[in-house]
Each structure stands twice: as C-alpha cells, then as structure tokens.
Amino acid sequence: MGEEQxxxxxxxQVLGLLDADPHGCAxxxxxxxxxxxxxxxxLVYLNEAGCAFLQRPAQEMIGRTYRQLWPDTATDGTLPLxxxxxxxxxxxxxxxxHDRPTLTGHFEIRVVxxxxxxxxxxxxxxxxxxxxxxxxxxxxxxALDAAFDGFAxxxxxxxxxxxxxxxxxxxxxxxxAKLAGHSVEDRIGRGILEQPSRSAELDLFPQLRHVxxxxxxxxxxxxxxxxxxxxxxxxxxxxxxxxxxxxxDITEQVDRQRQLEQSAALxxxxxxxxxxxxxxxxxxxxxxxxxxxxxxxxxxxxxxAGGQGLVVLLAEHDRLVLGYHAGYEDHVVRQLRELPMSHxxxxxxxxxxxxxxxxxxxxxxxxxxPDPATAISRxxxxxxxxxxxxxxxxxxxTLVIGYRDAREFDPDERxxxxxxxxxxxxxxxxxxxxxxxxxxxxxxxxxxxxxxLPTLDxxxxxxxxxxxxxxxDVGGDWYDVIQIDDARAAIVIGDVAxxxxxxxxxxGQLRSAVRAYAADGYPPADVIGxxxxxxxxxxxxxxxxxCYLELHLHNGTATxxxxxxxxxxxxxxxxxxxxxxxxxxxxxxxxxTYHQQTVTLPAGCCLLLYTDGLIEDRHHTxxxxxxxxxxxxxxxxxxxxxxxxxxxxxxxxxxDPRSDDVAILALTLESHPAAPTP
Amino acid sequence: xxxxxxxxxGGVVRLTLSGELDLATAxxxxxxxxxxxxxxxxxxxxxxxGVAFCDSTGLGALLHARNTAVEHGTGFQVTxxxxxxxRVLEVSGxxxxxxxxxxx
Numbered sequence: 001m002g003e004e005q006x007x008x009x010x011x012x013q014v015l016g017l018l019d020a021d022p023h024g025c026a027x028x029x030x031x032x033x034x035x036x037x038x039x040x041x042x043l044v045y046l047n048e049a050g051c052a053f054l055q056r057p058a059q060e061m062i063g064r065t066y067r068q069l070w071p072d073t074a075t076d077g078t079l080p081l082x083x084x085x086x087x088x089x090x091x092x093x094x095x096x097x098h099d100r101p102t103l104t105g106h107f108e109i110r111v112v113x114x115x116x117x118x119x120x121x122x123x124x125x126x127x128x129x130x131x132x133x134x135x136x137x138x139x140x141x142x143a144l145d146a147a148f149d150g151f152a153x154x155x156x157x158x159x160x161x162x163x164x165x166x167x168x169x170x171x172x173x174x175x176x177a178k179l180a181g182h183s184v185e186d187r188i189g190r191g192i193l194e195q196p197s198r199s200a201e202l203d204l205f206p207q208l209r210h211v212x213x214x215x216x217x218x219x220x221x222x223x224x225x226x227x228x229x230x231x232x233x234x235x236x237x238x239x240x241x242x243x244x245x246x247x248x249d250i251t252e253q254v255d256r257q258r259q260l261e262q263s264a265a266l267x268x269x270x271x272x273x274x275x276x277x278x279x280x281x282x283x284x285x286x287x288x289x290x291x292x293x294x295x296x297x298x299x300x301x302x303x304x305a306g307g308q309g310l311v312v313l314l315a316e317h318d319r320l321v322l323g324y325h326a327g328y329e330d331h332v333v334r335q336l337r338e339l340p341m342s343h344x345x346x347x348x349x350x351x352x353x354x355x356x357x358x359x360x361x362x363x364x365x366x367x368x369x370p371d372p373a374t375a376i377s378r379x380x381x382x383x384x385x386x387x388x389x390x391x392x393x394x395x396x397x398t399l400v401i402g403y404r405d406a407r408e409f410d411p412d413e414r415x416x417x418x419x420x421x422x423x424x425x426x427x428x429x430x431x432x433x434x435x436x437x438x439x440x441x442x443x444x445x446x447x448x449x450x451x452x453l454p455t456l457d458x459x460x461x462x463x464x465x466x467x468x469x470x471x472x473d474v475g476g477d478w479y480d481v482i483q484i485d486d487a488r489a490a491i492v493i494g495d496v497a498x499x500x501x502x503x504x505x506x507x508g509q510l511r512s513a514v515r516a517y518a519a520d521g522y523p524p525a526d527v528i529g530x531x532x533x534x535x536x537x538x539x540x541x542x543x544x545x546x547c548y549l550e551l552h553l554h555n556g557t558a559t560x561x562x563x564x565x566x567x568x569x570x571x572x573x574x575x576x577x578x579x580x581x582x583x584x585x586x587x588x589x590x591x592x593t594y595h596q597q598t599v600t601l602p603a604g605c606c607l608l609l610y611t612d613g614l615i616e617d618r619h620h621t622x623x624x625x626x627x628x629x630x631x632x633x634x635x636x637x638x639x640x641x642x643x644x645x646x647x648x649x650x651x652x653x654x655x656d657p658r659s660d661d662v663a664i665l666a667l668t669l670e671s672h673p674a675a676p677t678p
Numbered sequence: 679x680x681x682x683x684x685x686x687x688g689g690v691v692r693l694t695l696s697g698e699l700d701l702a703t704a705x706x707x708x709x710x711x712x713x714x715x716x717x718x719x720x721x722x723x724x725x726x727x728g729v730a731f732c733d734s735t736g737l738g739a740l741l742h743a744r745n746t747a748v749e750h751g752t753g754f755q756v757t758x759x760x761x762x763x764x765r766v767l768e769v770s771g772x773x774x775x776x777x778x779x780x781x782x
Contacts (some may be wrong), residue, residue, distance in 0.1 A: 318702045497734050564770040583771030
C-alpha cells in the first residue's frame with residue numbers, strides 16, 4: 001500500500017481533474033496475456049460526461065473490458081490503436097462516428113498513455129458550430145450532412161518507403177457514405193481501399209494520390225465501374241497529406257443529357273428529311289423526261305433513309321402497269337408487270353381511291369392479300385408505303401416505297417411521304433405529256449422528210465440533216481430530190497421559219513405542193529410562184545425560204561429559182577462560188593414574182609444546196625460563212641457527195657456552236673455525162 | 679429596239695426603228711404598226727437606218743407589216759436599210775419588194 005500510495009494519490013488527483021472535464025473521459029488499463037502481449041483493456045474509470053455520452057451508468061461499465069463492452073473495437077482498429085499507444089507510449093488522435101441507439105455522432109478521441117493503460121478523451125465534434133455562436137449558426141456537421149454532395153476528408157496513409165498506399169477516412173458525411181454504399185460508421189477511421197467493395201473510391205484512388213502528392217486539384221466525371229452510375233467528383237489538398245473530396249451522383253443528369261441529345265438527333269433527322277425532300281423536289285422540277293423523273297425519285301430510296309425499293313405503277317383503264325422499278329427482286333418485278341384493278345395488292349385500291357395506304361409489318365402485308373396463289377410476294381421487305389400519284393384531279397398511278405424493316409409510319413413521316421408523292425406526280429405528269437408531244441413531233445417530222453431519195457441518172461447525191469433543237473421544237477427545214485421525167489430532175493432545199501409542230505406541218509405542205517407543181521411540168525419559176533400562192537392562201541402568216549433547181553443532166557444545165565434563200569454553190573475547175581441568181585422574196589410574200597435563171601453544169605461539177613443555219617447567225621455574217629463554205633469545198637479531197645458533206649461539216653464552216661438547224665444536199669455530176677436518149 | 683413615230687407632210691406616218699429586229703422585238707414592231715394604222719394615214723414608212731441587225735424573224739415582221747398596210751389600204755415602204763440589214767434584205771430577195779413603194 002505504501003509504494004502504491006503516491007501512485008494512488010496521483011491517480012486520485014487525476015481523476016478529480018477528469019471528473020470536471022466536460023468532455024467524456026475514460027481510463028483503461030491493459031489486460032495482458034500470458035506472453036505479455038496486450039489482449040484487452042479494462043475500463044477502470046469513466047467520468048460523468050463520459051457516462052452521459054455513452055448513456056449507460058458507470059457501474060454497468062466500470063471493471064469490464066472493451067471486448068465485453070464494445071466487441072467491435074476488436075475489429076474496427078480501436079484496440080490495436082490503444083495497444084500501440086500503450087506499448088509505444090505515444091498519444092494518438094482518432095475520429096469516429098457512431099450511429100447507434102446509444103451513441104450518435106462524430107467524435108474525436110484523444111488517447112494518451114498513462115501507466116499500463118491510457119486515458120481517452122472524447123470530443124463531441126457535433127458540438128462544433130459553423131458561423132458565429134451569437135448568431136446560432138448551423139452545426140458544421142449537420143450542414144455537411146444536409147449538403148447534396150458527398151464529402152469526405154481523407155488522410156494519406158504511407159508505407160515505409162513513403163509511398164501513399166491508402167487514404168484513411170477521417171470524416172465522411174451521410175450522403176458520402178451512402179453514395180459509397182456504406183454507413184458513415186463503417187467508413188470513418190478506415191482506409192478507402194480496405195473494403196473489398198467495388199466502390200467508386202477504388203476508381204478515385206489514383207487521382208486522390210495525385211492530388212495528395214502534387215497539390216493539384218482534380219475535378220471530373222467518372223463512370224463507376226460495375227454500376228450504371230456516373231459521379232462528378234472534386235478533390236482538393238487542404239493540408240499536407242489531407243485531401244478533401246466532394247462527389248455527387250450525376251447519373252440522372254447524364255441520362256437526361258443523353259435523352260436531350262437523342263431528341264436533338266430526332267429533330268435533326270426530321271430536318272434532314274425535309275432537306276432531302278427539298279433536294280428531291282428540285283431534281284423533280286428539273287426533270288424533263290419520265291426517265292429523269294424516275295431517277296430523281298430513286299434518290300429517295302437510299303439505304304440510310306431506310307428505304308429499300310421503289311416501284312411506279314401507272315394506271316391504264318382497268319389495270320396497273322409497271323412503269324419503273326428500283327431495288328426490287330426480279331421475281332417480284334415479274335409479278336408487278338401488269339395487275340388488274342381488282343387485285344388485292346394495296347397499290348390498286350390506292351390508284352382507285354387516291355388515298356395512301358401504309359403497311360407497317362409483313363403480317364399486315366400478307367393479311368391484305370388472302371389468296372397466296374395470286375399474292376405479290378414480299379421480297380426482302382417488311383414495310384410499305386403505297387402512295388397515290390395524283391395531280392390536277394387525276395391519279396396517274398401508285399408509287400410503292402418498300403422498307404427493309406417493319407416500321408411505324410408516324411404522322412410526320414406520312415406527311416413527308418405524301419408531299420413527296422404529290423411532287424413526283426406533278427413532275428411525272430409533265431414529263432409524260434412532254435414525251436407524248438415529242439413522239440408526235442418526231443413522228444411528224446420523220447413522215448414529212450423523204451425516207452429515201454431517188455437515184456438520178458448521171459449524178460450522185462447525198463444529204464445531211466442536223467436538227468439543232470430536240471424534241472417538240474422541231475424545225476421546218478426540208479430537202480427533196482424529184483425525178484420529174486426522163487430528162488428532168490429537181491433538187492430542192494427549204495426552210496420554214498419557226499420551230500414548232502406547226503412549222504413542221506407547214507413544211508410538209510410546202511414540200512408536197514412543190515412536188516405536185518413540179519410533177520405537173522411547170523417551169524421552175526411557176527413551181528415556186530404557185531407554191532407561194534398556196535402558202536399565202538392557206539397559211540397567211542407563215543414564211544419560208546426555198547431553193548429550187550431543175551436539173552437537165554443530159555445537157556449539163558440547171559435552172560434555178562431562189563425564194564429568199566441563199567444561193568447554191570457550184571464547184572467546177574477547182575473553184576467554188578455561189579450561183580449568180582437573183583433571189584425572189586420568201587414564200588409567204590403577197591404579190592411576189594419569181595424569176596428563173598439557167599446556169600451551166602460542167603461535167604464532174606458539184607452543187608451544194610444548204611439552209612442558212614450552216615453559214616450564218618447573229619454573230620457570223622452570211623458573207624463570211626459563204627467564203628468559209630467555198631474554201632471547205634475547194635479543200636475537200638474528194639467530190640464524192642457523202643464524203644464531201646462529212647468534210648464540210650468538219651471544216652468549221654459557219655457559226656460554232658450552231659444556233660439553228662442545218663440541212664445540206666450535195667450533188668456531183670458524172671465526169672462523163674451519158675448521151676441523151678433519142 | 680426603240681420605235682418612234684412621226685407624222686409627216688402628205689399623210690405619211692414614219693416609224694423610225696433603231697436597235698435589233700429579231701425574235702425578241704418583232705412583236706413590238708407589229709403592235710406599233712397596228713397602232714400607227716389605227717389613225718388614218720396615206721402611207722406608212724419604216725425607216726431602218728438605225729437597225730443594226732435583222733434576222734429571219736425580223737424579215738417576217740417587215741413582211742407582215744407590209745401585208746397589214748396593204749390590207750388597210752395604206753401605202754407602205756421601207757427606207758434606208760444599212761449594212762447587214764441591207765445585205766439580209768438582198769439575200770432574201772426582199773430588198774426591191776420592201777423598198778419599192780406600194781401604192782395605197
């Protein structure tokens with residue numbers, strides 16, 4: 001007792017001090033095992049504040065060991081800490097969080113060695129305040145708990161080499177713990193890499209280490225491995241080896257952003273569809289033949305648009321006839337060549353009613369055609385839009401667009417498809433009309449020009465006709481070779497003013513009139529004079545030029561009449577020149593008189609008749625063209641009529657490019673004319 | 679093409695043309711001729727001194743003007759064709775018939 005007394009007195013004094021301490025205070029002594037190692041600690045003293053804190057009477061706790069009172073301390077690092085304090089005689093500070101019925105809050109425990117044991121003081125951190133005490137500010141930790149963000153204060157844990165191997169969680173708020181999938185209690189005082197969990201803190205560790213080592217701040221979005229979560233995290237070094245981390249779960253915001261982007265993508269797709277429709281509309285407007293219309297329509301059918309095939313069926317009385325197909329298999333094309341209007345294939349009812357039909361699935365397609373024997377097969381398609389091609393109150397037929405995949409035709413898309421079908425119908429209607437006119441005009445012209453010219457005795461001839469315009473803008477040029485009788489033939493070239501089916505018709509009339517008067521035996525001036533009267537009477541506003549040459553091949557002369565037409569060229573003895581024949585006015589001139597003139601035709605000479613498109617236009621004077629033509633004839637290697645014409649056309653005579661039709665007729669006399677028959 | 683109209687002594691109406699007489703302007707000539715002939719006149723004169731260019735449509739217009747005047751019982755004459763215009767009238771055999779005056 002005597003030796004212990006100083007110890008005991010000192011002990012009592014200490015106890016007296018501790019009693020007065022507002023913070024909880026505990027004294028514990030080591031419980032040593034047989035080998036001397038510390039196995040446990042016995043609580044020998046707990047002050048009033050401590051009892052109030054732990055909400056248990058002192059008698060219940062004093063004399064019992066930590067393992068008995070608080071079994072967790074054996075595993076949560078508390079006992080080992082106390083062991084170290086006692087054995088190494090160095091104090092330690094520890095932050096803990098308790099959320100138990102008996103004890104709730106953040107505590108700082110200061111442990112100081114005393115004897116073969118320690119004194120532990122608990123500081124209730126929740127009693128720390130934020131802001132001025134007189135203003136009664138929120139408690140710091142309550143404030144942090146109320147924050148949206150998870151927040152933690154981490155202390156770097158270094159190994160013997162000084163490398164950071166872990167971070168001990170000194171503080172973590174409610175939300176932070178929750179985000180990490182733990183309770184606060186579990187985290188406080190623990191290293192973040194200790195738990196074998198798939199927590200985000202594992203992903204964060206390299207960044208936290210970097211922050212602790214360099215002092216750089218770090219702020220990033222991270223996708224949490226092993227979960228669908230996305231976190232936004234910020235880490236800052238607040239002191240040596242101390243990192244403050246805040247983090248929030250932004251998975252919802254990220255999802256919302258993704259949805260927004262999807263909506264924007266949908267909106268952009270709608271805009272692209274409209275742009276595509278506009279481009280196709282422009283192409284359709286520019287199309288002038290049915291083929292060009294179909295080509296433009298075909299651009300709508302692209303794999304990216306989801307379209308896979310396109311078919312145009314044209315209505316004819318009681319059936320649909322295939323007009324065009326693209327992207328359809330041969331066997332389906334064969335089936336679609338001709339369909340009676342009574343066929344159940346949706347295209348027929350669309351052509352009849354003018355109402356579109358949308359078939360979104362293969363099942364719907366099959367259901368529409370109940371008889372498998374006659375049903376049009378699906379081919380590679382699963383959805384179809386059957387669109388009426390209607391314009392000006394008339395349905396031309398049906399446009400079928402087939403899609404590879406089943407499809408919901410939403411109102412937007414339907415509106416787009418109908419707009420497209422309307423535009424296509426207009427373009428097609430216009431093109432079909434034009435095509436009809438074209439073929440009429442071409443047929444007309446072909447009928448009006450001689451299919452074959454008669455061969456003449458004593459001369460060879462060739463002709464070229466080069467129309468400048470195409471299609472319905474037929475010109476009125478014509479040429480003719482007429483065998484009048486045994487002794488006489490005539491060559492004619494003419495040009496009715498204008499480019500139109502009417503001009504072509506007038507040309508036909510004139511050609512017939514000239515042939516008729518020539519056949520009647522009228523002299524050249526009368527042939528032309530009568531043709532002129534004919535034209536003035538039957539086509540009062542028409543005008544035409546004409547060159548008429550009556551040939552007397554057996555005696556080497558010709559008699560020429562010009563009606564407003566440029567003179568024929570004669571090539572003889574190496575020299576080409578226009579025949580000097582005074583021109584009369586064009587056909588269609590009232591009260592005109594015509595004169596004829598006889599010229600000689602040496603054996604082997606060439607005559608060239610042509611229309612003015614060969615030699616002149618707005619920028620190319622007639623005299624210049626005539627000179628060029630004479631030079632071309634003179635430079636020709638041969639007077640064979642066909643090759644002569646080719647040479648002339650290649651020689652750059654007249655306007656380039658041409659701005660009018662060109663007709664040329666070449667006639668070459670035999671070198672040794674046959675004797676006249678008696 | 680510019681067309682100006684003047685009344686002259688002796689009941690003559692002179693239309694002076696300048697510019698180009700072609701597909702683009704032929705109709706205007708016809709309109710002017712119709713208007714000129716709406717008022718009583720003894721003779722219609724077309725002055726072509728200022729016509730730099732005349733193509734087949736222009737020729738047709740001149741002929742048409744002549745025909746209209748003749749139908750109206752009005753005398754008709756084309757005067758002072760120059761350069762290219764004159765050449766075109768020559769080649770078309772219209773020079774004499776247009777520049778020679780027709781009797782009213």
